[in-house]
Amino acid sequence: MKSLFLLFLTTFLVAADPIPEFSRQPYLQLATDDSIRIVWRARTQMTPRVVFGSTVDSLSSKVPAAQILTRTHPSLSEDNPIFKDAPVETRQFEATITALKPLTSYYYAIYDGDKRLTPADTSYRFKTNPVPGKENPVYFWVVGDSGTGGKAQAQVHTSMVEHTAKKGQPIDLYIHVGDMAYGSGTNKEFSDRFFKMYEPTLRNTVCWGSMGNHEGKTSKGATGIGPFYDAFIHPAKGEAGGLPSGKEAFYSFDYGKVHFICLDSHDLDRRPTGEMAQWLKADLEKTKAEFLVAFFHHPPYTKGSHDSDREGQLVEMREHIMPILESGGVDLVFTGHSHIYERSMLIDGAYQTPSVAKGVILDDRDGDPEGDGPYRKSAGLTPNNGTVAVTTGHGGTTNRRSGTHPLMRRIILANGSCLITIKDDTILGEMLDLNGEIRDTFAIKKSGVVTHTVIENPWQPQPLRPAKKPTTPTAPRGATALIEKGATWSYLAGAHPAGDPTDWAAPEYDCSEWKTGKAGFGYGDDDDTTEINMRGKFTTVYVRKEFDLPAGANLNKLGLSVSYDDAFIAYLNGHEVHRQGVDNKQGAEAAGFKNHDANKTFEYFPLKSLSKILKPGQKNVLAIEGHNVNLTSSDFTLHPRLLLGK
């Protein structure tokens, strides 16, 4: 058993050194039951040759030269198909191997003329798909939002490799739900953050990709042009079992009894009128698969780093595309974009905005075979019989949770990926974190005829625990106001002050160009004297005011009394003396804001260590930068007072 594990590990982790002749190491694309593509790039022209065979020592079959396509940069004016975004001298080679046997393992080697480039090891292999419709288990990996090139991405990959090796079961295919090459999906970012990262897996496993918004910065779904489409070869002509879409942005393929559907949620029309939805409807009508898995980038249900109740692409995928998928009998929907792992209960008809649990949950148990037991569905594809939606945008970047989505059974903030097995009548899903631990397990058993009744009062996930409100001291009784409520201040709105971040708070700063107005400043909530039209435009307002500090004032009794929404940083004579609800930095670079409602009340903040800052008996300056938590916030308030206790 141990030797078997080592064999697999060796096979998987043969990353070795990259082969210098390749500028992009060999990877597999577009597998069917009788064909596959092997793709690689080189910095110079070569005489490409590919051989393959059923054992690693006997690569007796040769791919005809006519079946090896060379793509070159358009500026070379060569009579080749072109690709767009790579160094001019780069060539991309695509070897199409045909007439293969279904469900058969082959080994391959790539040559430049007579020079063998790939080593003679078992990791350069591929396995054809089973015949569409034929019973055969499938084990696949789903990853999203991984393309940072960082440590977490590498660990997520390694944990999958080690887990599958330990299990003695390599994955049959790999699905990426987008954002595989931050920040703009350029050729270089693809090479560094996707191909290099996953190279040992990509050389023997097909990755089926869907375009994320980051790839969408340089690649366009409507035209199929850009680095994403240079890298991936998708079955736009229905080569792999689905209906021809005519576009590589959305497509489908079969693996045995499983039909996979990839959609472009980023830059194509998502309405039922659009080409994508029309194709989806036709494709769902045609397929006779028994399991249906859809994947795309923008999640219809999430409260992670994105909110599916607010953002257009997410709302539209839920309102327009989910009804078509569910009336077609979809089982699983994988998405990314939101940097979190969220897995739903068994749901149907959850298309409202905002999402609600009432009337849409068919089974609110955990779906864990070792827990409450698997979800149940009818055998085959049955319309509106229940879907499990998984947001798997936790493949390598920083995770975040902004709330609690009411359809979710599991919400986990950890980097990881999903491993899915579909065997006999059951789908088994596992979330594997970057440390190799299974953090969630669910199953869907599809057998017989299952009729669900919508659960009236379903189980609900724990709300995100609000931060405990710190108790703040109250203003001292009988304090004198050095700056009164409703005082007139100089203020700057809609721009940041010139100079270093705190220059503007210093006594000598010239604010004669600033406007003046009476406190409080802001909008919304009807608690502001000086209305500032900042919603959707900017989030920061700067105010400053001179005040007389009596000689002999007890500086230990000085404090701010502020009505604020959401956050602020206060300075006395240019020195920061208090920050509230701002985690990092200041001014234009301030970050990490916390929501806070003014509620028409003032909170008191005693100020400390002022003896070296203030000048009793002289003019001093209080300056405050007020921050709104975001541009779309419904209100903003900044109304400061400065109090001196007895």
Added chain:
Amino acid sequence: MMRSCLLALLLVIIPASSPGHTDVSETIKALSSKIAGKATADLYYQRATEFRALRESDHAIEDLRAALKLEPKHRQAKISLIRALGKSDEALAMATSYLVGGHSAHSAIEAAYLVAHIHHLRGENVHALAICEKIQALAKSHENTIDLLHADILLDLARPADAAAILKNSWQRTQSIVVRNNWIDLALTAGQTTAVLPIISEELSSSRFRSSWLIRRARASLILKKPAEARADLSTALLEITPRIHPERPDLTLITDRGLVHALMGNPVLARRDLEELRKSSLPPAYYRLLSDTLAKR
């Protein structure tokens, strides 16, 4: 030495920065800060994209204008602004000026498509048609989206047979199933059955859900004066569609199909009820045109 070792150690310990984006509002805020520092056309364009994600089109348009003010030739900002301005005079003027400007063959087709699309939205179909015909003549390997628009325009001009011919060619060129199915629908609208019936039969024998194809065959039967066969197909289609329709939140594509079945079966009240449901949705009328046309005719 010590310092460089420490730096090297830090580089190993600290993971590479995560360039993945966060919440849209935070991205907007970060872009706003950058714009406040030094505004560029790209920054405004990026912020417009984020505003669009939040469906705040006024802010998006404002930023796209700001981008073009700084960089009048910013291609993505220009195209996005043209699209955001819909069928307005300004959109048409911008698209037309973009069309006559110098650019690559691909951009020229994109610009021509935009101009044709805006003319079509404005009901100026003769202008729109002339542009589509020019694209057909000059760029043989264009996207099938252009053919679908071309066919829509011809249908508006009451030329369904010509529209069908455009899509038939397009299907043969692109193999897009959407184009093929639209061709079949238009051919039936034009009263043509010979070329499409074999495909309909093949689809009926190989599809899991057959209702779309039963409706098409029923339309062909009605053209061929076989009302009993049409009725039988429509009844079967209705039996298949009904259980697929979610009682509270239906798939509108199925409502369209059901409405069409009712209209073709001579049940105008039920057909109108479905049409009303479609009208209440945000979908453009072109989506349920076949249903409304069929109802009007019958």
